[in-house]
Amino acid sequence: MDAVQDEAAGKRARGLDRAFEILDFLRHKRQALKPNEIAAQIGAPRSSVYELVNLLLRNGILEFTGGEGRVYLGRKLYFLGAAYENHFDFTRECEATLEHLADETRETAQFCMLDGNKYTVVRMREGARPFRISTDIGQSVPIPWTASGRLLVAHLSDQEILNFIPPEDFRLPSSEWLEPQTFIAEVRHAEREGFFTFNSIVDSFTHCFAVPVRDDEGHIAGTLCLVTPRDDGLANRDRYLACLKKAAADLNQTPTRQKRA
Amino acid sequence: MDAVQDEAAGKRARGLDRAFEILDFLRHKRQALKPNEIAAQIGAPRSSVYELVNLLLRNGILEFTGGEGRVYLGRKLYFLGAAYENHFDFTRECEATLEHLADETRETAQFCMLDGNKYTVVRMREGARPFRISTDIGQSVPIPWTASGRLLVAHLSDQEILNFIPPEDFRLPSSEWLEPQTFIAEVRHAEREGFFTFNSIVDSFTHCFAVPVRDDEGHIAGTLCLVTPRDDGLANRDRYLACLKKAAADLNQTPTRQKRA
DNA sequence: TGTCTATGTCCAATATATCGTACATATGAT
């Protein structure tokens, strides 16, 4: 019930899909698990999971860790991820930009992207405040819950947006229902304005700012965000937006471009 | 003829294994390739490669990039790799240690690990010299070609070492043959001494220093290395070794330990 | 024009991967 793997009932799952379901599951659990536990929690046949886990262990994609036969993501994944990061060399500039933003505003600055059909924080820099606001990086969050979400799906048509976002993700953490048409209207508005800001819907004390970061072809590849206390956000709105836009413009110079190509 | 996937002839390859063969191949090529090219270069059936590439694209493991239908490693791999890095939180301390080492010695400092049955540079910090010595990170190199290699296989028995290292890797870049027994003797010597140094066999002007970094269970998880011009290396041998050992001791305090567990 | 290579799609045959089930063991509760 986590990923997109159901389709019709009574069908066999493909090994590759299940394998990556296991990897994603471990990623979100953020801890080593026994094959048995994995099978139970993702609702897959135990024998299949044992088979796949052994295959992945042999390939270095999973590793034994934590004892008792528990497994977690393996070193090979680190190497592959590093190769991706090296190819699309956004990290270095991104880090510098976030640091600059956080210094300038004293607020928490984030770089966010889509992970499949969810939103995720890729990099974060906490602001210089006595009480700092931070989030877990790498966690998947429903797109409609976030300011960035309004920008990250802007390249899709209305219908594509509805197909792309799982319907249950329009149910907000407050258990309120966000009408998809309302969301789409906000997407179009954000697209035209070039930014989106609102009082966060995942809590009651933060205000969020998001501006788009575009890739070579002009598509929105990610967003730069500020997460601030509500009063600060409202008080400094214009200045913060200006900072964000300038930072994004810098990033757009040399964004997700390949180093060698 | 690249990975370990042949076994007997006439057998079908398992999708999962081939998939990771494709990923590793792209990683080492360090560029986007067409499915057709991938198939030709790894010697796999074209139809299989197209099928697998499409599956991997759907999962975000591969991405279209570079145009003309070329594919490269995808964002999902970055997320998975980041989760690994987060779990085994060696990166931050490692980076600081390397910086310190490079400052102290003005030489190039590296952190190296095994990638399957090859050696690879995980992190590197270039020294402060007019002519700096550097290497590609993430590239696979035969274990016997490197100083670190003597330490990274020290936990294996003689026979296990022979089984682990592909025989052709004892053929040095100079086309000389390194007798496996000689290599093993060097491994045992390095193990006892707690370091290994030599004039590099991959070029004619560098001297290499390597000391082990151990994980919680005392196994060698990686190495810290210095790569220096030969004369500097010989002249400062004792000091450099002392720096390395001190740095490794620092890393061993909080090495590849899980943050939450 | 005809021929070659490079590229991608489609399809049927069969080798095999997935999955249900049974089995083995340990641990803890009743």
Add this chain to the structure above:
DNA sequence: ATCATATGTACGATATATTGGACATAGACA
């Protein structure tokens, strides 16, 4: 002692994934 649960292994049946080859298209070249 008996039962229930958690964990890992073994194996056969069958749904299907892998594969070779046919087919289509486009460009290069002579």
